[in-house]
Amino acid sequence: MFGTDDERRILWRHMREPVLTAGALLAMLGINVALGATLPFPHVWIVELLVASAMVVTILLFSMEVRHEPPLVKLFAGIGFFWVGILFTMTLVDYLSRS
Amino acid sequence: MSMGAAETPVGVKLVSHFATVEQQKRAAVLGMWAWLLTELLLFAGLFLTALILRLLHPEAVQEAARHLKFWIGATNTVVLIGSSLTMSGAIQLSRLGWPRGMVRFMLATAALGTLFLGLKGYEYYADYQEHMMPFLGDRPYELKDSPPSRLFVNLYYVATSLHGLHLMTGITILLVMTWQASRPGFLAAHQNRIEIFGLYWHFIDLIWILAFPILYVLNR
Amino acid sequence: MNPTDLALQLWPPAASSTAVETDWLILAFTVLTLLLTVPVFVAITWFAIRYRQGEEADRSHGNVRSVLIEISWMLIPFLLTLIFFVWGARLFFISKQVPGDAMVVEAIGRQWMWKFQHPTGQSEINDLHLPIGQPIKIRMISQDVIHNLYFPVFRMQMATLPDRYTEMWFKADRTGTYRLYCSEYCGTDHSKMDGTLTLMTQADYAAWLQNSGAQQGGQAGAGRVVYESYGCGACHDPGAKVRAPSLAGLYGSEVKLADGRTVTADETYLRDKILNPNRQKLAADYKQVMPAFRNVIPPDDLDRLVAYLKSSGATAQQEAKP
């Protein structure tokens, strides 16, 4: 649908990264779906969680272009996850040590 | 047809209380990230609740999770990843100053978002048919032998409808912006709006990337 | 029921060694607090007078090693207070390690009353009698919202949760009558969910368990549970939607019946009215709406319910709900 070769080339140069990102995300999703559908071994959730984390990092760094942003934005992108960590850790301190 | 034959000027119009355009753009990006922080913690509360339910009632949560529509969820994830791609495309073209292509990508993004909501709606309908809506007091519940499973299923509705609400908001804003962007002069004055909105859209995608495994996959 | 006649109390009585140690802890902490704050207050006041604008004063400043000062006034108070963390945590752990020979008393919280059951089976409502010199574990749960069983005299409280048992233990070492409370806000009559704790010698406690009066009290208290569980209050409580005669002070009073007779509301009358209200005993000015409880209420529950209606407790309870 794009006109000249020139335009197609420019377009591809700019779209290569988003397309590769989407491809990577789909591949990782594929792993997770396969694991979820087959449940090949116990504690497979650890692997699934790691894959999901990798997908999140991919979106942050590539789709949302955090890696091109100044340090301040990088900090803001990361700090929320740190705070989620506080919320989870301190709550689990209670639940995991209940007798 | 040609997309970029007449490249339009790209830029951001200075609002009076800022000193420079650079400052204005930085403020907008930081503002959106600050907002996304709050979105993350909002959903984190729900994910934490899911985790606690899993710890308290492992079998019931597993049984409930097996009744969710795993394949619809997976398809929806693909749809959202696709919409992220088209959104990235819109951002790239906005930087190039190709407004018509950009508008098409934006429409495609909105369409994929709507497709997601449609599939979600179908999923809810199927759940309804299968008596998997325990919060409806006057309707029998499929897993009534396992009362704690209600909690997880209900939490699934809270989480997915909250996410759906965010998506609906996103689609509305996107359509309004598409309408604005289809008129001349938009990219010259407000190019960064596309980027800022793109951050929001990707983040809604990110939330779903987390919600799908947490609700559908991990507890199977 | 008046644990103290003092108009102004400044320090609560303590009836266990843990309570006494808690008092020492807070006293020592207060001394530290004073050591840390009095200099600040004195300094602020002194500086305010000494260095007032217009006062002649030496305002020259030497070199101040500020980092050293900052770090010392950050860390020294912190480390001093940590002593009290350790002390507090030690007492906390003691209060969590229940001795094996503890006597177990069950407690149930519900809106808005406490029910206690002694290991020998006797139960009490709101009031609790316990022996001294014997470790006692209270195992508790709630039937509705979260309550909190609080014995100031032991410096101890614990929430009662609706979904799981919690416990606390103590060993009383002083006889007397003290208060117990619900300290977690639990709705309308939260502030009436209190009672008395009577600590007695083991011999007195044994005698109390034998005492029929105490049993009777327990019986009437249990009757209130019956009253609640059969939903009698839905009609008979003042302000209830269905207008039914108030049961407050009913026992022993003269009742005018619909057919013009007047009878005394004795125990037989009460039993008959509960089991078969449709006989010719309808009170004047009321419609016949009450269901019959024959074959519904077991005899022992009926005994308790009648005991409750006979007790002054029913009267107080009814009047307490305006």
Place this chain on the structure above:
Amino acid sequence: MSSGTITDGPALRDPHTPDSRLGHDADYLHAEHTLRSWFFTTDHKRIALLYLASITAFFVIGAVTAGLVRLALVVPDGQVFTNDTYNKLFTIHGVVMVWFFLIPSIPATFGNFLIPLMIGARDLAFPKLNLASWYVFMTGALFTLASVILGGVDTGWTFYTPLSTAFSNTWVVPALIGVTIVGFSSILTGLNFVVTIHTMRAPGMTWFRLPIFVWTHYATSLIFLLATPVITVALILLIAERAFHIGVFDPAYGGDPVLFQHLFWFYSHPAVYIMVLPGMGVISEIVPAFAQKKLFGYKFVAYAAIGLASVTFFVWGHHMFVNGQSDFASVAFSVLSFAVAVPSAVKVYNWTATIHKGSLKLDTPMLYAMGYIGLFVLGGLTGLYLATLAINQHVHATYFVVAHFHYIMVGGTVLAFLGGLHFWWPKITGRMYIEAWGRISAFLIFIGFNVTFFPQFILGYLGMPRRYHVYPPEFQFLNILSSAGSTILAVGYIFPMVYLVYSIWFGKRAPANPWDAKGLEWTVPSPPPAHNFLTEPVAPKVPYDYPLQARETGRQHS
């Protein structure tokens, strides 16, 4: 607007010259006069005044209900109200004071008014968003207010489940919806401040040239952003629980009511610092100005603000020591709570050191500030008592707790709010109030406050539980004392409302800098021009550049 004739910048003028010659149609108060110019303004200064008016109204409502609660507690047998009415009254008091007064109090008024002035900006980064957050605030607040006053809510401001979800028969859902909406207002304000402080500083205004007031507001805004969403989701779950019985907090289906408390306190403990940190910022401005001395240990005070805002997220479990939390978690939360003492001590000792060898003027704002330091110290240290496990087992949910948090919130936030109001009143309105009245009110409030709340420490240690309408007769004397104190406190509150309003019309015109204070806000006329700065603001080389200063070695300000 006719500001075209001004040639010399305000920074060059003698700060003591009243700026009547500037012509009063130039300032933000007189730039426009229509109602529309107030209700649709995007000027941060006017929005601050909108907030000031609304939170004052909410404060009055909260104070009246507090007065009724104290009235009821004069007698031990609960003869004044029914138990239900009493429960609704203290719920109104708690909900209104916490969410509609204390949390927005200093940030939404002084923060809004001063942050752009202090950092040398034209406005906040997102002026329209700022206005929107006032409307969101008013929508939520009026919604909740209507439901707690018309219908009544009897759950207490803590909304603990299952009482709030399955047992209360009052208007819980509308109240919750309103509070949820107000949360968004907090988030938007916090977002605006964070972005403004990061991106809108005047050239040369580096982080370590910022007033502590800006630092503490930055820390506060981070808490707004990171904590508020969690209470939002907790309240959403609560609403869903009550409306649809989803069951996650309902033990009848296997849900856990303690989980709600975790989510609730993850926000509500940091919320204490939303109330306290801005107050610390105000005090850090007042103390150097009235000692005419540089703030001692500037960097430590600045870092302490960020430190407090972070540590506060690790300690929420100290509200739950006896609520069924695991013992191990209780010990962990207890020791972490002690760590809060460190940054708090930094602040107090540094204020004291600032006064040392200063040149003190004991004007109204300084009196409030000194009262603040005293009450905050007492409130803070009794907080450590409560963090001590064994003491907490005794005084949890008693009047000891009530006294403690009133020392922090009234003694801390309200005194700082009033101190700040008196300090910046000339700047905000362009008028001076009558100093003698200010001093009288400061004394009345300090004395009234202590008479009201100190007896409650004793009551708590004696074992009087909080939220008790009917209480044992032996507590009556102390309760009467407390109620008597509250009448003094009430008079102390009424005084400023009268003489401050009086000063708007009849007060002396204020010069640009009546206190000889440092900081960019004092370089502009009083009241400030609609566009804040008539000339490009020049950042000071050193913050708090007062004539007197201790030579601090070991580090340098840059």
